Amino acid sequence: MIRFSKEWRTSVKQAAKPSSERSPQVQSLTRSLIILETLAEHDGGLSLTELAHISELPTSTTHRLLTTLENRRFVRFNRGSNLWSVGVQSFVVGNAFARSRNFVPLAKIFMRHLMDQAGETVNLAAQDQEEIVYLAQVECREMMRAFVRPGSRAPLHSSAVGKALLAAMADVDRNRITQRRKADRAETGNVYTPEFIKSLEDVRTRGYALDDEEQSVGVRCVASVIYDENGGPLAAVSISGPSARITNERIPFLGELVRQTCKDITTDFGGRLPSEIDLHGGGTSNA
Template sequence: MAKYPESEPRRQRGRPRAFNEKTEQNTIKSLDRALCVLSELAQIEGATLSELAQAMSESPATLYRVLTTFALHGIVEADEAAQTWHIGPEAYQIGSVFLRRTSLIDVSRPILRALMEQTGETANLGIEKNGAVLFVSQVETQAPIRAFFAPGTLSAMHASGIGKALLAHMDEPQINSFAAKGLEHFTEYTKSTLPDLTADLAAIKSRGYSLDDQERNLGMRCIAAPIRNAYGEVIAGLSVSGPTTRVTVEQVETLSTAVMRAANDVSRALGAK
C-alpha cells in the first residue's frame, strides 16, 4: 500500500462511493431536464420558444427559465430580433475540452491537412455517438463548392461514408439492432433496407473503404476508411468528401487509396500494428 508523508496528505478522490451507480437517487431531476433542453436545442438549432416547447412537450414558461439560466452562463444565447434560441459560445468552450484531451484529434490533424492538400477535397474525422456519426475535426478545401460538416455535427450512420466504415466493423447483432431503429431514406441512393445495407457493409469490409455515393445529399460523394487504436479496435473514421463533378466515379480508386493510407497513418500513430 502506498504511504504518504505527513506533509503531503492523501489526495481525496472527489467522488462518493455510489459514483458508478446510475440510480434515480443519484441524479438531479431539474438538471437532467435542463440538459435535455440543451441537447434538443442543439438538434434544432435556431428554435423559437414555442417550437422547443412543442418538440419537448414542455411548458414554455419552464423552458424559458431553463434557457435564461443557461444564457447567464453563455451556454445558450437569444436572437431577440428573430425570437430564436441558439447554442452559445461557452457550450463550445466546454465541449472543446473533450477535443483537447483526445489524442485522436491531435494525431489526426496534420494527416487530415495533408490528405486535403493531396486530394483537393475536404477531409473529415468522425466517431460514433449514440448511433450517429459525430464529426470531431475537419480540414476544409478552398474550392468554391465543397462539403462542410462543422465539428459537433451529427449525421446518419447508414448514409455517411464514415458511418458505414464504422458499421462495417460491427458484429451482426449490433448492425441488426442499429437497423431496427429505422433507416431513414434521404435520396434514391440511400441504403434504407437491411439487406441493401448489409450487402454494402460486407463489400466495404472486404475492400477497406466505404463510399457514400449521393446517399445523404444528391451531388455529393464521400470516401472513408476506419481508424484503429492500439488494440486493433475501430474507433473512428476518416474521409474526403466533395461534389460529384470533382469526386467522379473514375477517381474513386485513386482517392480511396489516399484515404486508406491516411487512416492507416492515424492508426499507426495511435499504436495500431
C-alpha cells in the same frame, strides 16, 4: 448543415416524457439536454416560444430550465433581441471532450496532406450510437466544395464514414445496432437489410466505404477507419466532393488515399490495425 436525425430526436424526446419510474430530477436533466441540443443547431439563437415549440416542451417548463442553465452559464439570453443561445460553459464542456480525444489535432495534420493529394474536402467523424458526429473538416480550395459543420450529425447507414465504422465494428457491436433498429422497423423502416449487411463485407475487403449521393444529392464521399489501441474503430476520415469530380474512375484512387491516411494516423496514434487483432472472429490474428 446536417441536422439531428428524426429517429434520434424521437428517442430523446420520448425519454423526456413523464414516467412513473422516472424521477423528476432525471426528467428535468433530460429536458435540459434537449434544450441545449436544440440551441446548438441554431446559430442565430431562438426565442422562448420557438425553443419550446421545437423542443416540444411546455413554455413554462422551458423558461424554468433556461433560467437554471443561464445561472450555470450553459445558455445566455440577449435582452436586446430576446433570443436564447448556447453559453460559454457549453463550450468549456465540449472542449473537454476534444482535449480527451487528442487524436483530432494529430488527425488534422494528416487530413491537410490528404486534402492536398486528393484536391477535395476531408472530414473526420466519430460514432455516437446510430449516428456519426463530425469532429473536424479541412476544406479544399475549389469554389464548389462539400461543407459540413463540426458537431453536425448523420445516420450511420447513409454516410461513408458511418458505413466504414459499421464495417470495422466487432460483430457483437454491429449486431446490437442492427437488432435495435429492426425492433423499431414498424415505425422507421429497417435500413439494415441483408444486402446492406453483406455490402459491409465488401467495405472490409477493399478498406474503404462509399456514399454515392445517399446523404446529399450531388455529393460523393469515400471513407476509411482510424483504429484505437485495442483494434476497435476510433473514428473515420472521408474525402467528399461533387459527383462531377469524384467519378467512378477516381473512386479507387481516392479510396486508397484515404485508406492509407487512416492507416498512418492509426500507427502514429498508437492504434492497432485489424490485421493485428481479429475482432470479427474473437481471437488473435495470425496473419
